[in-house]
Ligand code: HEM
C-alpha cells in the first residue's frame with residue numbers, strides 16, 4: 001500500500017463510463033470522483049462511484065463481479081481500451097488504483113464482441129462460453145463411489161500442462177482484446193486442459209469438433225494470429241493452446257474423414 | 270488460407286530464383302523461358318494450381334476479414350494494441366495491393382498488353398524485361414509491391430506454422446525470424462532486377 005507520512009494517497013478522477021440498456025444504443029457518461037484511495041481495487045472504485053450516484057439520486061452502473069480475488073472471471077471491464085486494464089496478468093478486481101495518476105481520465109467499457117451482447121452498462125451476456133463448454137468441456141466418469149486416486153497415472157509434465165490450461169477462468173478478455181472477436185484462446189485452453197489428460201481421451205476427437213463447431217455458430221471471429229489475447233489474458237494463457245487446438249482439430253477431421261464404417265464397400269475392388 | 274498461402278509462397282521462391290537467371294545474361298534467361306514454353310503441359314498444370322490458389326486465397330481472405338469485422342462489433346472506443354504486428358494488421362490491405370500487382374504484372378509480361386510501347390519482343394524475354402523496367406514508374410511500382418509482399422509473407426509464413434499446430438512459445442520467435450528472413454529473401458531477390466535495370470547494371 002502506498003503510504004505518505006502515514007496518510008494514504010488519494011486520487012481525483014474523471015470517469016467516462018458506458019451506459020446502455022439492453023437492445024438500445026449506448027453512450028459514455030462522464031463523472032468526477034474524488035478521494036479514491038490508491039489501495040482501492042478498481043471494483044472498489046466503481047463501488048464508490050455507484051454510492052455517489054445513489055446519493056445523487058441517479059441510476060448506478062451495472063457491472064459483473066463475484067469473487068474479487070481473480071478466480072471467478074466475472075469482472076469484465078475494458079479500461080482505457082484494455083480488457084482488465086493496464087497491468088498484464090491481473091483481473092479487473094486485482095487491479096489497484098495506484099496504477100493510475102491523479103487527475104487522470106479513465107474510460108470504462110463493457111467487453112465488445114458480437115457474441116457477448118450488452119445486458120446493461122458494463123455487464124455482458126457470456127452464455128456463448130457456456131454453450132461451448134456444454135458441447136464438449138466435460139469427461140465421462142463412473143459416479144457413485146470415489147475412485148482410487150492413483151488408478152490412472154498422469155505423467156508430471158502432462159499434469160503441469162493441463163493445469164496451466166486449466167488456469168483459464170472463462171472471463172472473455174481474450175475475445176474482448178482480439179481484433180477479430182475470436183474465442184480461440186478460451187476454447188484452446190478448455191480443449192487442451194482435457195485433451196492431454198488420460199481421463200479426457202474417450203471424448204477427445206468428439207470434444208474438439210463439437211467445441212469448435214459451437215464456437216463458430218456463436219458468432220465469434222476467426223484467429224489471424226494477432227496475439228492480443230495472450231497479451232491481455234489475466235492468467236497469461238499462451239498461444240500454444242491455439243496451436244494445439246489447431247493440431248487436434250486437424251487430427252480429428254482427418255480421422256473422421258477416414259473413419260471405418262465396418263462394412264465392405266459396394267462395388268469397386 | 271494456409272494451404273493456398275503455402276503454394277503461393279512456394280511459387281514466389283521458384284519464380285524469383287528463375288528470374289535471377291537474368292544476371293547470367295540474356296541467353297540463360299531466354300533459354301529458361303523457352304524451356305518453360307516448350308513444356309506447355311507442365312506449365313499449364315502449374316498455372317492451374319496457381320490460378321485456383323490465388324482465387325481460393327482471396328475468396329477465403331475476404332470472407333475472413335468480413336466475418337472478423339462483424340464479430341468485433343466496433344471494438345472499444347480507444348482500442349489498445351499490445352503486440353499485434355503491423356504486418357498482421359495490414360494483411361487484407363497488403364493483399365489487395367499484391368492482387369493489383371499480379372493483374373498489372375500479367376498484363377505487362379504475360380499478355381504484354383501494357384507499358385511495353387506496343388513492341389512484342391517475340392522470344393526475347395530478356396529484352397522485354399529491360400524495356401519494361403526502363404520505365405521508371407513501372408519499376409517503382411514493382412519495387413513497392415515487392416516490399417508489401419515482404420510484409421504479407423512475414424506474417425503469412427509464420428502463421429502457417431500456427432495453423433498446422435507446429436508452433437509453441439519456445440519456437441515462436443525463431444519461426445517468426447525464419448518467416449521474416451524468407452520474406453526478405455523473396456523481396457530482395459525480385460527487387461534486385463528492376464533496381465539493376467534502373468541503375469544501369471543490366472542493359
Ligand atoms: C520484380 C519481380 C518480378 C519479375 C521481374 C517477374 C517477371 C516475370 C516474367 C518475365 C514473367 C513472364 C514469363 C513468360 O511468360 O515468359 C512472369 C510471369 C508471372 N509472374 Fe512474375 N515477376 C515478378 C514478380 C512476381 C510476383 C511477386 C508474383 C506473384 C505473387 C508473380 C506472379 C507471376 C505469375 C502468376 C506469372 C504468370 C506465370 C504464367 O505464365 O503462368 N510475379 N513474371
Ligand code: SF4
Nearest residue numbers: 168169171172174233
Ligand atoms: S483464456 Fe484468458 S482471457 Fe480468455 S477466458 Fe480464459 S482467462 Fe479469460
Ligand code: FES
Nearest residue numbers: 068072073075093
Ligand atoms: S471478480 Fe472474480 S475474477 Fe474478478
